[in-house]
Amino acid sequence: MGTFSLRDVHKRYGTSLALDGVTCYIPQGRVHGLVGPNGAGKTTLLRALAGQIPVEGEVRLGGEPVRDNQPVLDRIILAGADVPYPGQMKVGTLLDLAAARWGTWDSAYARRLQHIFRLDLAARFDGLSRGQKTLMGVVMGLAARSEVTLLDEPYLGLDVQNRDILYRELLDEIDRDAEGARTFIISTHQVEDATLLLDSVIFIDDGRITEVIDVDELVSSTVVATGTTSAVEELLAGVTCSVLRDESVAGSRRIVLDLGSDTSEVLRAADGLDVQIRNADLPETVLVRGRRHE
Ligand SMILES: Nc1ncnc2c1ncn2[C@@H]1O[C@H](COP(=O)(O)OP(=O)(O)OP(=O)(O)O)[C@@H](O)[C@H]1O
Incomplete structure (x- = not known):
């Protein structure tokens, strides 16, 4: 099962605390919005959930530690504008590498997304615009069809058309997952773009989770x-x-x-x-x- 459990998670960068004692459950099979001001710790939390950085405390998925645990890491993708793909690689090569990396990769879906987002397969990653880099992350995150999809600021730098396309693609992805086996955590500054997608909101500030709350409860x-x-x-x-x-x-x-x-x-x-x-x-x-x- 894919519920995240975090216990007393700290992440220090020098003297600053990016995560300051995070203890929470993030339930499986839902779409969570991760919301907080600049510097609140959203990216750091997503990287900790993806097992990409060492932290103090426990980060578990379905009871299993995430960090250095390949079978668990194979179930989680973290994608976003700031995920550093090798700059000299071409879009097409990056998609081929992702196809080899993720057992659940859907090549036809990746091609369709690359086409509708007009990403040039021959373009080098470091030659892409800010918005195109975000779109590259979106294609990776969606086409991997991982059990756990962590999207870091997937709307960053997107024009209105691409925001709308992304919104509809996310809705379709969530609809496809009728049994609720997949978990999406989407960090965003633009909840307007995700209103109908979210089941719950995770509030983070100063490295602390202040609330994990259902959208219905939040609004009512x-x-x-x-x-x-x-x-x-x-x-x-x-x-x-x-x-x-x-x-x-x-x-x-x-x-x-x-x-x-x-x-x-x-x-x-x-x-x-x-x-x-x-x-x-x-x-x-x-x-x-x-x-x-x-
Ligand atoms: N590699 C790093 N080295 C030093 N400090 C870092 C590093 N990564 C993050 N931090 C610090 O940790 C804190 C949390 O950063 P993080 O990127 O997680 O915030 P965020 O909520 O994603 O911010 P934003 O919305 O502005 O992208 C910030 O104070 C940041 O300066």
Whole structure:
């Protein structure tokens, strides 16, 4: 089985801690968004999950250690714009090497992706643009059809057409996996591009996982309340939940609330007040909850 379990994982670079005591489970068969500010530790976490860097603590997949464990490593691919492929190699050669490396590689699918993303087989990797390098990672990550697919910033530098293609390809891949045997972890700064894909969100900041939470729970426990300044003030006086965002403009006020476990408290407090309540959408939810705490 392919659940990741991490226990007290630390990664130090000199005196700085890129991972600072990560302990969590990342369930199998789901699509997880890995979200956090610049420098939060997303790439480092993905590299640790892929067994590519030594860390203190435990990183296991299905109970087996990942690092230096070839049968487990064969089930995991990490792909993304910053995965350093040899610069002098041609796109076609890199795809041939990947075909030989991954037992689950789908050559026809790789060809189709290379074609729709217009990657020139004869181009050298270091001659590709930023977006084309990302696309190269996307082709690797998808065509390997690995049990565990770790995609590091797969939208980085992509134009709108290619973002849309990638989004639809990911949806198709997830749909194909009807039994939920595969796990996808996608680090992204653009949750807008992944809204319908994600089952859960992993929040990371300062090298610590702050939350691993189902999207349904995330959205249902985050609401936006809008009304006049005085009505919203009255609403706030009647609730105990925390305010994630607070904006006022021209006599009206808009707040985003974390309802916690008591999701009906805010509705009770809003009864009789001229305040509109609705669930926040996923991008805003992720934005306000993923914001760095000073
Ligand atoms: N090879 C390295 N040597 C030294 N420090 C590193 C190295 N890799 C990462 N770090 C540091 O570890 C921290 C986490 O970096 P990481 O790349 O994992 O963050 P990230 O969340 O992926 O950031 P971004 O969103 O900006 O890409 C940062 O402070 C970074 O400077």
